[in-house]
Amino acid sequence: MDQVAQHAGVSVMTVSRVMNNVPGVKKTTREVVMRAVKELGYSPNAAARSLARHGSGRVGLLYSNPSAGYLSEILVGALDEAQRSGALLVIEKCDLSLESEKAAIGRLVSGGVAGVILPAPHADSQPAIAELQDHGVIAVAVGTGRSRSDANVVRMDDFAAAADMTRHLLELGHRRIGFVKGAENQTVSMERLLGFEHEIRNTEPAATALIEPGNFTYRSGFEAAERLLSDPQPPTAIFASNDDMAAGVVAAAHRRGLDVPGDLSVAGFDDTHIATAVWPELTTVRQPVARMAEAALRIVLDESRSGRDRARDGKPVDRMLPHELIVRTSSGQVPVRN
Amino acid sequence: MDQVAQHAGVSVMTVSRVMNNVPGVKKTTREVVMRAVKELGYSPNAAARSLARHGSGRVGLLYSNPSAGYLSEILVGALDEAQRSGALLVIEKCDLSLESEKAAIGRLVSGGVAGVILPAPHADSQPAIAELQDHGVIAVAVGTGRSRSDANVVRMDDFAAAADMTRHLLELGHRRIGFVKGAENQTVSMERLLGFEHEIRNTEPAATALIEPGNFTYRSGFEAAERLLSDPQPPTAIFASNDDMAAGVVAAAHRRGLDVPGDLSVAGFDDTHIATAVWPELTTVRQPVARMAEAALRIVLDESRSGRDRARDGKPVDRMLPHELIVRTSSGQVPVRN
DNA sequence: GGTCGAGATGTTAGCGCTATTAAAAATGTC
DNA sequence: GACATTTTTAATAGCGCTAACATCTCGACC
Numbered sequence: 001m002d003q004v005a006q007h008a009g010v011s012v013m014t015v016s017r018v019m020n021n022v023p024g025v026k027k028t029t030r031e032v033v034m035r036a037v038k039e040l041g042y043s044p045n046a047a048a049r050s051l052a053r054h055g056s057g058r059v060g061l062l063y064s065n066p067s068a069g070y071l072s073e074i075l076v077g078a079l080d081e082a083q084r085s086g087a088l089l090v091i092e093k094c095d096l097s098l099e100s101e102k103a104a105i106g107r108l109v110s111g112g113v114a115g116v117i118l119p120a121p122h123a124d125s126q127p128a129i130a131e132l133q134d135h136g137v138i139a140v141a142v143g144t145g146r147s148r149s150d151a152n153v154v155r156m157d158d159f160a161a162a163a164d165m166t167r168h169l170l171e172l173g174h175r176r177i178g179f180v181k182g183a184e185n186q187t188v189s190m191e192r193l194l195g196f197e198h199e200i201r202n203t204e205p206a207a208t209a210l211i212e213p214g215n216f217t218y219r220s221g222f223e224a225a226e227r228l229l230s231d232p233q234p235p236t237a238i239f240a241s242n243d244d245m246a247a248g249v250v251a252a253a254h255r256r257g258l259d260v261p262g263d264l265s266v267a268g269f270d271d272t273h274i275a276t277a278v279w280p281e282l283t284t285v286r287q288p289v290a291r292m293a294e295a296a297l298r299i300v301l302d303e304s305r306s307g308r309d310r311a312r313d314g315k316p317v318d319r320m321l322p323h324e325l326i327v328r329t330s331s332g333q334v335p336v337r338n
Numbered sequence: 339m340d341q342v343a344q345h346a347g348v349s350v351m352t353v354s355r356v357m358n359n360v361p362g363v364k365k366t367t368r369e370v371v372m373r374a375v376k377e378l379g380y381s382p383n384a385a386a387r388s389l390a391r392h393g394s395g396r397v398g399l400l401y402s403n404p405s406a407g408y409l410s411e412i413l414v415g416a417l418d419e420a421q422r423s424g425a426l427l428v429i430e431k432c433d434l435s436l437e438s439e440k441a442a443i444g445r446l447v448s449g450g451v452a453g454v455i456l457p458a459p460h461a462d463s464q465p466a467i468a469e470l471q472d473h474g475v476i477a478v479a480v481g482t483g484r485s486r487s488d489a490n491v492v493r494m495d496d497f498a499a500a501a502d503m504t505r506h507l508l509e510l511g512h513r514r515i516g517f518v519k520g521a522e523n524q525t526v527s528m529e530r531l532l533g534f535e536h537e538i539r540n541t542e543p544a545a546t547a548l549i550e551p552g553n554f555t556y557r558s559g560f561e562a563a564e565r566l567l568s569d570p571q572p573p574t575a576i577f578a579s580n581d582d583m584a585a586g587v588v589a590a591a592h593r594r595g596l597d598v599p600g601d602l603s604v605a606g607f608d609d610t611h612i613a614t615a616v617w618p619e620l621t622t623v624r625q626p627v628a629r630m631a632e633a634a635l636r637i638v639l640d641e642s643r644s645g646r647d648r649a650r651d652g653k654p655v656d657r658m659l660p661h662e663l664i665v666r667t668s669s670g671q672v673p674v675r676n
Numbered sequence: 677g678g679t680c681g682a683g684a685t686g687t688t689a690g691c692g693c694t695a696t697t698a699a700a701a702a703t704g705t706c
Numbered sequence: 707g708a709c710a711t712t713t714t715t716a717a718t719a720g721c722g723c724t725a726a727c728a729t730c731t732c733g734a735c736c
C-alpha cells in the first residue's frame with residue numbers, strides 16, 4: 001500500500017479511501033490512485049483490513065442440510081463476496097432442532113460476528129431471528145417467502161416465479177395441472193402455491209388444479225405423483241415446488257410407463273444440480289442463490305458499518321433478486337387426447 | 339490475549355505458544371494457560387494471526403462444477419479447518435479447459451496463496467500440478483486414485499472400497515453383476531473398476547461381470563443400465579461407479595417395471611446427496627469428503643510452515659482416509675430364478 | 677486583503693497476533 | 707559451588723490496514 005501511495009504521490013490514507021469507495025476524494029486523485037493500483041497489481045490484504053476494522057467483517061453463516069446443491073451455491077456466493085470485501089466467513093453447522101440452532105447461534109455470537117446469514121430453511125425460523133436480535137447481531141434471511149419487519153431479507157419473487165411457470169404450462173395447452181406443495185414450515189411453499197393458483201384462476205379456457213402435499217424431498221414428490229397419476233382423470237402436467245420433488249415425479253411417471261414430456265410435462269423449481277442431472281432435464285425456475293448470498297453478505301457489512309453511529313432506526317432491508325424461467329426438455333405441448 | 343496471559347500469570351507470548359502447540363512450553367505452564375483460556379472463553383483472532391504470520395495461511399481452492407454435493411462438502415470441510423487454524427480460504431472457479439484452469443491458478447498465485455487444493459476432477463490434471471509447481475506453490479490433490487511423486491495427495495482407497503462393495507453384492511448371492519465405469523480422465527475410475535474385477539475373479543462359485551462405460555453423469559448411468567438390462571441374460575445387480583449414475587440405473591430399472599431391490603440390486607459410490615434423495619435410498623460407499631478437505635488444508639499449512647527453512651527435500655505427503663460401506667435399501671438378496 | 681469554512685489530504689496510533697531477540701531459570705559438568 | 711548449556715519465559719517490534727483527528731488548500735464573503 002505504501003508503494004501505491006508513493007507511486008501515486010499521495011498518502012496511504014488516501015489510497016485506503018479510494019480502495020473503500022469512501023466519499024471525499026477528488027475525482028482526479030481517485031483516478032491517479034486507481035492507475036497506480038493497476039500498475040502495481042496491488043490487492044488489499046483482507047486480514048489486515050479485518051483487523052484494523054476492529055474485527056468487523058466477521059460474518060456468520062448457519063447451515064443445516066438443505067438441498068446440498070443449494071448449500072454449495074450459497075457458500076460460493078458468500079465466499080466470493082467475502083473475499084472481495086475482505087470479510088471473514090464463519091460457518092456453523094446445526095440441525096433443525098431449536099436447541100441445536102440456538103447453540104450454533106451462541107457459538108457464532110461468541111465468535112464475535114457482526115451478522116449472521118440464515119439461508120433456507122433457517123430463514124423462516126422465528127426463534128433464530130429473535131435470538132440474534134437479542135444479542136444485537138444483524139440477521140439476514142435468505143430465501144424466505146416474505147418481507148419481515150424484524151430482519152433483513154434477501155429473496156426472490158416466489159409468487160411471480162410460480163406464476164411464470166404456470167403460465168408456461170398453460171401456454172403449452174395444459175388445462176389439468178398437478179401441483180406438489182413444499183414443506184409447510186417454509187414460507188416460500190405458500191408463495192409458490194399462491195402464484196400457481198393465481199394463474200390457474202385467471203386463465204381462459206378454465207383450468208383445473210390438482211394439489212398434493214409434499215415436503216421438498218424426492219420421495220414426497222414421487223408419492224404425490226403416484227397419487228396424482230392414479231386419478232381417473234390424471235393431469236397432463238405436474239408442477240413440483242422444487243427440483244428434488246420434480247425428479248421424484250419424473251421417476252413415478254417413468255415407472256408407470258409414461259413418457260416425459262410426451263405423456264406428462266414436469267416442472268421443477270430452483271434449478272439445483274439435480275435439474276440437469278436427471279433425464280429429461282427439468283424445466284425449472286432459476287433461483288439466483290449465489291447472487292442472493294452475495295447480497296446477504298453485503299447487507300451485513302453495510303449495516304454493521306453504518307449501524308455503529310446512527311441508532312437502530314430504519315426499516316430492515318428487503319432485497320428482491322430477479323428469477324428466470326428455464327425451459328428444458330421435461331415440459332412440452334399437451335398430448336392430444338385420443 | 340492479554341487478559342488470558344494476565345489471568346494465567348504468564349506473558350502473551352507464552353499464550354501464543356500454547357495456542358499454536360509450539361514445543362518448548364513446560365507442561366504445567368501449558369495447563370495453566372489452557373485453563374485460563376477456557377475460563378475466559380478466549381478464541382484467537384484469525385485475521386490478526388494471518389496478518390502477523392506474514393500473510394501465510396492463504397490457501398487456494400480450485401473448483402469447477404463437480405457433483406455439487408461434493409463441492410459443498412469440500413467447502414464445508416475446508417472452511418471448517420480454515421477457521422480452526424486461522425487460514426484464509428481463497429476460492430476460484432474455473433471450468434475444465436486448460437486455459438481456464440491456468441488462468442484460475444494464475445489468479446490464485448498472484449493472490450499470494452501458499453498452496454492450492456485441487457479437488458476432483460482437477461486432482462488428476464497434470465498441467466495444473468505442473469503449473470503450481472513452477473510457481474513454487476504447494477499442491478494438494480484431493481480425491482485422486484493414486485499416489486503421486488510430484489504433489490501431495492489426500493484420497494481414499496478406491497480399490498478396496500469397490501472391492502468391499504462387490505463383496506457385499508456377492509454375499510447377497512449375486513453372480514451376474516453389471517458395472518458402470520466412471521469417466522476416463524479420472525484415475526479413481528480405474529481404481530474402482532480394478533477393485534470390482536479383483537473381487538469378481540476371486541469368488542467361488544464363479545461370477546460374471548458385465549462392464550459398461552459411463553462418465554459419472556446420471557444420463558450415462560441410465561444408458562448403461564438400458565444396455566445391461568436388454569441383455570438376454572441381464573445382471574441381477576448393477577454397481578455404478580458413483581451415485582449419480584446409480585440413480586440413473588434405478589430410473590432405467592423402474593422404467594422397465596423392475597423393482598429395486600426385488601428384481602435388481604443397485605449400488606452407488608460416494609454417498610452424495612442424491613444417494614438419499616432418490617428412492618429407494620442407495621447402498622453406497624461413504625467417501626469422507628469433508629475430512630479429506632480438512633486434511634488437505636492442514637497439509638498446505640504444515641508444508642508451508644516447515645518448508646520455509648528446510649529446503650524442498652522429502653517425498654510429498656500421501657494421506658489415505660478410511661471409507662465406509664453404507665448399506666441402504668437399494669441392494670438385496672438375489673432374486674430366486676423361476 | 678483578511679478571515680472563515682468546507683472539502684481534500686496527511687499523521688498518528690493502534691487492531692490482535694507472532695518473530696525475534698534478550699533474559700531468566702533450570703539443568704548438567706567438573 | 708562456579709560455570710557452560712539448555713530449556714523456558716519475557717519484552718519489543720512490527721504485519722497491512724483503517725479510525726480519528728490534525729492539517730492544509732482554496733474560494734467566498736465582508
